[in-house]
Amino acid sequence: MSKRQLYIGLMSGTSADGIDAALVDMQTFPTLIASHNTPFTEELRKKIHAIALPGDNEIDRMGVLDVELARLFATCSLDLIKKIGIDHNEIIAIGSHGQTIRHRPPGSPEGCFTLQIGDPNIIAELTGITTIADFRRRDMAASGQGAPLxxxxxxxxxxxxxxxxxxxxxxxxxxxxxxxxxxxxxxxxxxxxxxxxxxxxxxxxxxxxxxxxxxxxxxxxxxxxxxxxxxxxxxxxxxxxxxxxxxxxxxxxxxxxxxxxxxxxxxxxxxxxxxxxxxxxxxxxxxxxxxxxxxxxxxxxxxxxxxxxxxxxxxxxxxxxxxxxxxxxxQWIEAMAFAWLAHQTINHRPGNLCAVTGAKREVILGGVYFAR
The missing domain is CATH 3.30.420.40 (ATPase, nucleotide binding domain)
Incomplete structure (x- = not known):
């Protein structure tokens, strides 16, 4: 029997109600093995919603939240691994969407950029698992919308x-x-x-x-x-x-x-x-x-x-x-999608569709943060 190809996908969406984590086997066809949800506290949800709009002291608030969310993403991943009873070394990579706090697609008067937080350096360090993150910006570099992915x-x-x-x-x-x-x-x-x-x-x-x-x-x-x-x-x-x-x-x-x-x-x-x-x-x-x-x-x-x-x-x-x-x-489709996108990246395959995002070409998405 072929060895499983296990990836974790992490998703925290616009609603900012929590983190969805999906363990997916990519060996033949994307198959959901297990899932886990880590809810956000009301206090954290308010901080995310507040930073998503222009305000005072944004850089400091963003930096603190970047670390806080990364630790939660890592904990959610480890809780999922513990839940199913496997060793973290069996996971090839984590694909983390991160928490979007600003998305300005092409044509925005404020300029064209996108920003997701939840530092992947911390996720890789705390889990010991290679982490793929920052999926949107490479598509935008290729003149795409960066979404939807x-x-x-x-x-x-x-x-x-x-x-x-x-x-x-x-x-x-x-x-x-x-x-x-x-x-x-x-x-x-x-x-x-x-x-x-x-x-x-x-x-x-x-x-x-x-x-x-x-x-x-x-x-x-x-x-x-x-x-x-x-x-x-x-x-x-x-x-x-x-x-x-x-x-x-x-x-x-x-x-x-x-x-x-x-x-x-x-x-x-x-x-x-x-x-x-x-x-x-x-x-x-x-x-x-x-x-x-x-x-x-x-x-x-x-x-x-x-x-x-x-x-x-x-x-x-x-x-x-x-x-x-x-x-x-x-509930788990989006989290599974980022496990799939991590698999695409690890295998040097593009993750965007030009007809969807408007990018001028297909590109490999995300940055790779290797495990210790």
């Missing part, structure tokens, strides 16, 4: 030559991957996923998220508010395109709430934010092709029953399910 992984594990398929990844932000039965793969960010719903839930209800979308379901959608939100220029931009909390945040929402003719109940705002997510995703999917297609959802949004129902309503010509239909838990 997961469509290349989606293509590797979900492409089906017998049917057209869309993968909708709904995290803090949402992105889709178009996997035609034959033809060019493409993908792009569609806009906010859970980010606006989560921040409004936190502000209005003191909870980190709206379980099953129940609070949103109790409200009434304001077409006036949804129309205002959909006027954002990003939604009309052609792909390739990417976005983040820099564009869709509390201040952005507040400016639009001020334009309403009448004040809305808090639950109606939540219902409208869910509708924004559903419409921006469904509009993007329907623009890809008029042909019937299978839509598979992953990310935290896959567990929002109200959101899933609205997507079904808005995509009547499609069959909609989660990636669990294919035997892969939707």
């Amino acid at each position: 997961v469509p290349a992984f989606h293509n590797a594990i979900f492409h089906n030559p017998g049917k057209d398929r869309v993968i909708a990844n709904i995290g803090g932000m949402a992105n889709i991957t178009w996997l035609p039965a034959s033809g060019t793969v493409c993908g792009f960010d569609t806009g906010p996923g859970n980010v606006l719903m989560d921040l409004w839930m936190q502000e209005s209800q003191g909870k980190s998220y709206d379980a099953d979308g129940k609070w949103a379901a109790s409200g009434k959608v304001s077409t006036e508010l949804v129309d205002l939100l959909l006027q954002e220029t990003f939604f009309t931009l052609p792909p390739p395109k990417s976005t983040g909390r820099e564009s869709f945040n509390r201040a952005w929402l507040g400016n639009r709430l001020k334009k309403l003719a009448h004040e809305l109940d808090a639950c109606d705002i939540q219902a409208s934010l869910l509708e924004l997510t559903a419409m921006s995703i469904s509009n993007s999917i329907t623009q890809l092709s008029d042909a019937p297609k299978e839509v598979l959802v992953c990310g935290g949004g896959a567990f929002n029953k109200r959101l899933m129902q609205r997507l079904k309503d808005l995509l009547p010509g499609c069959t909609l399910d989660t990636t669990a239909k294919l035997g892969i838990d939707p």
Whole structure:
């Protein structure tokens, strides 16, 4: 029997609710062996959200947070290894996405750059495992958006030559991957996923998220508010395109709430934010092709029953399910993707898709931080 090729993927997304770690065997086909989640404290989540927007003393705050997060990434990896009872020397490499604190894609007036923290030097030192990190910047150096990166992984594990398929990844932000039965793969960010719903839930209800979308379901959608939100220029931009909390945040929402003719109940705002997510995703999917297609959802949004129902309503010509239909838990897809990207890097293979990011060529992503 061939020896397993084990990699760990680490993912902390825009929602900043914790670290997802996936142990993946890359020997023949990416196979999830085990998974683990390390939640962030409310204090840490607030620090991450605060540093994601311009503010005072940013460099010092970023430096401290860079170390704190790296130690948590390392601990999460070691906890996963302990959980399954293997030796760390069996792991070829860790692929760490890091925590994005600023993403300015090409065309941003502030300049073009991206920044993820969670120092890979510390991860490699504390775990004793070679660590791959800083995946986005090489794509941007090749004139790409630096995101989304997961469509290349989606293509590797979900492409089906017998049917057209869309993968909708709904995290803090949402992105889709178009996997035609034959033809060019493409993908792009569609806009906010859970980010606006989560921040409004936190502000209005003191909870980190709206379980099953129940609070949103109790409200009434304001077409006036949804129309205002959909006027954002990003939604009309052609792909390739990417976005983040820099564009869709509390201040952005507040400016639009001020334009309403009448004040809305808090639950109606939540219902409208869910509708924004559903419409921006469904509009993007329907623009890809008029042909019937299978839509598979992953990310935290896959567990929002109200959101899933609205997507079904808005995509009547499609069959909609989660990636669990294919035997892969939707919660772990992104973490698995960074294990796969680490495998690509270690084997000197490109990790980006030019049709997705807009890069002028395929490149090997990430920096390698060797184990002691």
